[in-house]
Amino acid sequence: MNSRHDILIVGAGPAGMAAAIELRRLGFAPLVVDEQSAPGGQIWRDVERPRPDALRNALGPDYAAGAEVAGQFRASGVDYRPGTRMWHIEPGLRVFLSQAGKAFVAEPKALLLATGAQERPAPIPGWTLPGVLTVGAAQILMKGSGQIPERPVWIAGSGPLPILYMRQLVAAGGQVAGYLDTTPRGAALRALPHLRSALRGWADLRKGLAWMRALKAGGLHIEKHVTDLVATGTERLEALSYRTADGKAHRVEAEVLLLHEGVVPSIHGTLSVDCAHVWDEAQAALRPALDDWGMTSVEGLYVAGDGAGIAGVRAALARGRLAAQGIAARLGREAGAAEVAGARAELRAASASRGFLDAVFPAPGSSVEIPDDTIVCRCEELTAGEIRAAARIHRGGPNQVKAVTRCGMGPCQGRQCGYTVNRILASAYGQSQADVGFFRIRPPLKPVTLQELAALDEGREAP
Amino acid sequence: MTTPDVLIIGGGLHGLSAALHLARGGATVSLLERRFVGRHASGASAAGVRTLGRNPLELPLSMGAMQMWHSISDLVGDDCGFVAQGQLRVYETDTQADRELARVAALRAAGHENEVMIDQQTLRGLVPGINDKFIGACYAPTDGAADPHRTLVAFRAAAQQAGVQLHEGSGVSALSRDGSRWTIDSEAGRFSAASVINASGAWGARVASLVGEEIPMAAKASMMMVTERIEAMIRPVVSIVGRSLSFKQSSQGTLVLGGGIQGRYDLDREETTLDFRALAAGASAACELMPAVRGLRINRCWSGLEGKTPDLLPVIGPSTVAAGLYHVFGFSGHGFQLVPAAGAAVAEMVATGRPPATLSPFSAARFTTRDVAA
Numbered sequence: 001m002n003s004r005h006d007i008l009i010v011g012a013g014p015a016g017m018a019a020a021i022e023l024r025r026l027g028f029a030p031l032v033v034d035e036q037s038a039p040g041g042q043i044w045r046d047v048e049r050p051r052p053d054a055l056r057n058a059l060g061p062d063y064a065a066g067a068e069v070a071g072q073f074r075a076s077g078v079d080y081r082p083g084t085r086m087w088h089i090e091p092g093l094r095v096f097l098s099q100a101g102k103a104f105v106a107e108p109k110a111l112l113l114a115t116g117a118q119e120r121p122a123p124i125p126g127w128t129l130p131g132v133l134t135v136g137a138a139q140i141l142m143k144g145s146g147q148i149p150e151r152p153v154w155i156a157g158s159g160p161l162p163i164l165y166m167r168q169l170v171a172a173g174g175q176v177a178g179y180l181d182t183t184p185r186g187a188a189l190r191a192l193p194h195l196r197s198a199l200r201g202w203a204d205l206r207k208g209l210a211w212m213r214a215l216k217a218g219g220l221h222i223e224k225h226v227t228d229l230v231a232t233g234t235e236r237l238e239a240l241s242y243r244t245a246d247g248k249a250h251r252v253e254a255e256v257l258l259l260h261e262g263v264v265p266s267i268h269g270t271l272s273v274d275c276a277h278v279w280d281e282a283q284a285a286l287r288p289a290l291d292d293w294g295m296t297s298v299e300g301l302y303v304a305g306d307g308a309g310i311a312g313v314r315a316a317l318a319r320g321r322l323a324a325q326g327i328a329a330r331l332g333r334e335a336g337a338a339e340v341a342g343a344r345a346e347l348r349a350a351s352a353s354r355g356f357l358d359a360v361f362p363a364p365g366s367s368v369e370i371p372d373d374t375i376v377c378r379c380e381e382l383t384a385g386e387i388r389a390a391a392r393i394h395r396g397g398p399n400q401v402k403a404v405t406r407c408g409m410g411p412c413q414g415r416q417c418g419y420t421v422n423r424i425l426a427s428a429y430g431q432s433q434a435d436v437g438f439f440r441i442r443p444p445l446k447p448v449t450l451q452e453l454a455a456l457d458e459g460r461e462a463p
Numbered sequence: 464m465t466t467p468d469v470l471i472i473g474g475g476l477h478g479l480s481a482a483l484h485l486a487r488g489g490a491t492v493s494l495l496e497r498r499f500v501g502r503h504a505s506g507a508s509a510a511g512v513r514t515l516g517r518n519p520l521e522l523p524l525s526m527g528a529m530q531m532w533h534s535i536s537d538l539v540g541d542d543c544g545f546v547a548q549g550q551l552r553v554y555e556t557d558t559q560a561d562r563e564l565a566r567v568a569a570l571r572a573a574g575h576e577n578e579v580m581i582d583q584q585t586l587r588g589l590v591p592g593i594n595d596k597f598i599g600a601c602y603a604p605t606d607g608a609a610d611p612h613r614t615l616v617a618f619r620a621a622a623q624q625a626g627v628q629l630h631e632g633s634g635v636s637a638l639s640r641d642g643s644r645w646t647i648d649s650e651a652g653r654f655s656a657a658s659v660i661n662a663s664g665a666w667g668a669r670v671a672s673l674v675g676e677e678i679p680m681a682a683k684a685s686m687m688m689v690t691e692r693i694e695a696m697i698r699p700v701v702s703i704v705g706r707s708l709s710f711k712q713s714s715q716g717t718l719v720l721g722g723g724i725q726g727r728y729d730l731d732r733e734e735t736t737l738d739f740r741a742l743a744a745g746a747s748a749a750c751e752l753m754p755a756v757r758g759l760r761i762n763r764c765w766s767g768l769e770g771k772t773p774d775l776l777p778v779i780g781p782s783t784v785a786a787g788l789y790h791v792f793g794f795s796g797h798g799f800q801l802v803p804a805a806g807a808a809v810a811e812m813v814a815t816g817r818p819p820a821t822l823s824p825f826s827a828a829r830f831t832t833r834d835v836a837a
Binding site for chain 1: 498499500501502506612615616631632690691715736737738739740742743744746747749750756757758759760761762763764765
């Protein structure tokens with residue numbers, strides 16, 4: 001059952017698929033594993049599924065383009081195992097995986113993590129009430145099962161994704177009750193220096209602006225520079241309160257609230273094997289330090305796609321190809337200079353508007369105080385006030401605060417609270433978020449059952 | 464320069480406990496911790512409060528500790544999550560049963576009544592769902608387990624309330640004797656103290672070597688697994704004769720599995736690495752013990768870095784080469800239960816200059832003496 005492949009790719013989103021296609025073209029036989037049942041990742045989730053024209057049109061041409069890449073991926077003849085989780089990486093690139101309840105081990109010469117991004121947690125008072133979701137989760141429901149909320153939804157946050165989702169939702173027949181834009185005042189001004197570079201990515205920007213214009217023309221209710229957002233309700237979400245730029249307090253009834261404060265690279269895998277990471281100030285997140293081919297500080301371990309730093313689907317495809325070319329060279333087969341140059345040029349073009357987007361949609365920094373009664377760690381139900389109280393006594397950083405509060409010890413492995421704790425501690429200690437750092441990662445990266453793990457013991461001599 | 468009576472190197476539970484007892488006895492105490500309180504073994508402990516199956520040489524100290532655990536809030540103002548749920552060691556063959564029976568009989572002859580033998584029916588009553596293959600157990604009904612992090616928080620708070628000056632992020636770089644006092648250089652500055660306590664855990668032998676004392680010591684990185692939360696299913700802490708497994712349910716409802724399965728460690732980098740192939744044996748033993756747990760998801764695994772001596776007994780006693788230096792480290796994976804009593808004994812030793820009788824098996828001199836005899 002153990003894999004004998006020289007190359008293991010984890011993730012069959014844009015980056016993983018592009019890498020697999022390129023490696024097949026170069027004559028390699030990688031193994032591609034992915035948690036989902038079909039290729040596409042989050043951005044192209046369920047892209048192969050046949051669906052009604054109305055929904056296909058609503059999801060738009062950028063989504064539909066994923067079907068072609070998925071087709072090439074399937075046709076490449078790659079060994080692809082869907083429904084497979086990677087749950088641990090040991091030094092020396094020994095990778096532990098599970099498929100259909102059976103654990104197995106791979107010991108590749110090159111490992112490519114194309115595990116994408118996750119939404120940055122957006123904690124507000126009441127965000128754990130039923131009826132409050134993230135924009136990303138709502139979009140997954142739309143792509144996956146074609147679910148459109150029956151009632152008008154409130155959307156709150158900042159970033160390109162809410163705008164895209166609202167456009168898709170309205171096109172699919174859903175309704176937006178209102179968009180509470182939490183982007184702070186002045187962000188647009190701070191983005192201006194990035195505009196020259198961004199104009200090279202003009203097509204992307206124009207698309208976003210056109211969506212926003214169309215939404216406004218359709219009568220979308222928008223509030224700018226919203227602060228102090230609170231979700232309230234007894235059993236489930238009943239109302240929202242917030243403050244608008246003019247300082248006025250508002251209260252509205254609400255059944256569904258979708259939150260979003262940007263996306264951050266998935267770093268649990270690279271953190272768990274002590275790859276060097278850098279703090280990306282513009283994105284207020286960690287990303288692995290990578291060479292020109294996407295290789296981390298750990299020999300043979302590569303990262304491509306949004307896991308390498310948020311840059312979007314076009315950049316993910318280019319990074320996937322570059323990582324494949326780097327892996328090929330490492331295993332003794334050079335890709336052609338023209339192919340490499342092409343991938344690099346594509347990556348540059350795809351990244352042109354990123355600085356502008358990062359500045360237009362800044363991540364909430366440590367200066368924005370999270371109210372004391374806000375749940376921070378959903379697994380252990382700990383509030384911002386409890387984390388602050390612990391931080392007053394325990395000055396040793398996230399791992400010490402985790403030990404004394406249990407924050408981040410639950411099944412999500414700190415994915416839901418890591419950056420929030422980072423923000424709170426940065427403020428409490430008077431340090432930068434970069435200096436505060438992140439939780440130490442305790443494997444498994446994904447839950448694995450005792451039985452699955454025990455199966456790895458079979459075949460050993462009894463003690 | 465700071466001039467406490469006693470300076471303690473190491474902010475694990477043993478350092479904190481010694482600090483607490485010394486400060487309560489009237490000494491001025493500073494404690495230096497290189498990282499943060501409970502960073503290594505203390506924070507990674509399974510927190511078993513166990514007399515069951517202990518080396519008889521440890522029992523006098525351990526029995527005293529057990530009494531202290533049963534009223535631990537009198538000492539530190541919090542119950543540390545301690546529950547006397549009992550500890551069991553189960554066996555599956557008649558040969559094992561005979562060996563355990565003889566061991567418990569010897570204990571009783573020596574006056575220790577902490578363990579009893581129980582038959583299969585009693586065992587099944589205590590652990591519903593246990594695999595039929597286990598035919599009996601040794602049982603220590605007043606043993607139990609605590610919450611390691613609550614224990615750390617409680618000992619820390621009690622020590623600070625007693626006046627202990629705690630310096631985290633303050634490693635020691637040099638240790639020298641000037642007349643009747645020690646000079647200690649650290650990241651928190653220079654200290655001068657009449658006595659120094661080396662409570663440096665896995666790094667205890669390295670601190671001893673700062674004064675030229677050689678203590679043979681290795682390290683261990685015992686691994687732990689914790690599962691998702693489930694409804695209450697098991698009360699006692701269970702281990703298996705001849706296997707590396709301890710199995711208990713925490714007050715949060717998670718199953719906590721340990722038992723000394725070893726990961727890898729690096730003392731210089733102060734890090735451990737898990738070995739999932741070894742953990743697989745632990746998972747396998749857990750599934751064998753309680754087949755109902757097979758489908759439970761493992762949430763988190765970790766290991767802590769701990770000192771290990773050649774005879775698996777701690778080093779607690781005066782330095783063999785330098786006056787005014789005392790050791791308390793090398794607990795070899797079973798030091799948690801001893802925390803309250805070891806701290807009291809160390810405080811007594813520092814105050815009187817002589818180790819109490821309970822500490823006699825743990826003298827650092829035992830290694831040099833044995834070497835000479837060999």
